[in-house]
Every structure is written in C-alpha cells, then in structure tokens.
Amino acid sequence: MSLNLYHESRNESTAGNFLVGFTVLNRVRSNQFPNTVCEVIKQGLHKGGYPVRNRCQFSWYCDGINDVPRNLRAYQRSKYLAEWMLLAKDWLVDISDGSLYYHAYYVAPRWSKYRKKTVQVDSHIFYK
Numbered sequence: 001m002s003l004n005l006y007h008e009s010r011n012e013s014t015a016g017n018f019l020v021g022f023t024v025l026n027r028v029r030s031n032q033f034p035n036t037v038c039e040v041i042k043q044g045l046h047k048g049g050y051p052v053r054n055r056c057q058f059s060w061y062c063d064g065i066n067d068v069p070r071n072l073r074a075y076q077r078s079k080y081l082a083e084w085m086l087l088a089k090d091w092l093v094d095i096s097d098g099s100l101y102y103h104a105y106y107v108a109p110r111w112s113k114y115r116k117k118t119v120q121v122d123s124h125i126f127y128k
Contacts, residue, residue, distance in 0.1 A: 001021065001024060001037050001041070001082035001085070001086060002075070002078045002079040002081075002082035002083070003041075003060075003067060003069070003078070004020065004021075004024060004041045004058055004060075004061075004082075005017050005020055005021060005078040005081055005082050006069050006071075006074060006075050006078035007058070007060030007061075007067065008020045008058060008060060009122075009124070010071065010074040010075075010077075010078060011074075011122075011123075012121070012122040012123065012124070013121065013122055014081075015095065015121050015122075016121045016122040016123075016124060017077075017078070017081050018081070018085070018095060018096075019095065019096045019099065019102070019119065019121055019124065019126055020102070020124070021081065021082065021085045022085075022092075022094050022095065022096040022099060023096060023099045023100060023101070023102055023126065024037055024040050024041060025037070025085065025089055025094075026094065026096065026098055026099060026100050026128075027040045027100055028040055030100060032100070033100075037086070040057070041057070041058055041061060042056070042061060043056065043057045044056030044057055044061065044062055095119075096118055096119060096126050097118040097119060097126075097128065098118065098128040099118050099119070099126035099127060099128050100127070100128050101115055101126070101127045101128070102124045102125060102126040102127065103124065103125060104123050104124060104125075105120065105123055105124065105125055106123075112125070112127060115127035115128065116128050
C-alpha cells in the first residue's frame with residue numbers, strides 16, 4: 001500500500017492520497033477484485049512471474065521503471081498514511097464514495113464513459 005500511495009499520489013494532497021488508498025480498500029471489499037491489498041495492487045497480466053508492461057491496474061507496477069522510492073521524505077509520508085489507513089480502515093469514512101477506479105485528468109480511458117464519477121481531487125478523477 002505504501003508503494004502504491006507513493007507512486008500513484010506522492011505529489012497529491014492528503015485527500016488525494018486517501019482517495020487512492022480508499023480505491024484500493026474498496027477493491028479489496030468488492031467481489032470484482034482480489035481479496036488482499038497486495039493482490040489488488042499487483043493485479044494484471046503476468047508472464048513468467050513478471051507483470052506484462054502496461055497491462056496492470058496500477059501503472060507504476062508494470063511500467064518497467066525501478067520501483068525503489070527516490071524521494072525518501074515522500075515515501076516516509078506514504079508509509080505513514082498507508083499504515084494508518086490499514087489500521088483504521090474499519091472506522092474511516094470513505095471520502096471516495098465507493099470509488100473502484102481512477103485516472104489522471106489528462107487521460108480519457110474508454111471505461112470512464114461507463115462509470116459514475118464520484119469525485120475529482122488534485123490530478124485524479126475517481127469513479128465507481
């Protein structure tokens with residue numbers, strides 16, 4: 001979860017980070033997706049045990065770029081937020097209104113036409 005927050009939303013506001021985290025947690029709760037945070041984040045096409053480039057749910061996981069965080073301050077923040085969300089997940093109010101999907105505002109994936117927009121924060125648009 002911490003790597004996902006780091007790579008997907010490290011330059012976003014706290015609300016933006018929480019929305020990305022809620023999207024992962026909502027997927028874990030949904031019957032449409034895997035049952036654990038790690039499985040949700042790593043979901044996608046794999047061959048030979050490795051993710052196929054650009055065929056994952058979260059682009060950073062299969063973009064072919066080294067996933068080791070370079071901005072240690074931002075990664076520490078991501079770790080803190082991820083830990084907090086995972087510990088408090090049953091008591092948190094879902095500010096994403098049930099989001100299961102999101103994308104950056106500057107792209108327009110085909111699937112977005114068929115989903116209900118829940119919120120837009122920073123550079124991401126969220127849907128359920």
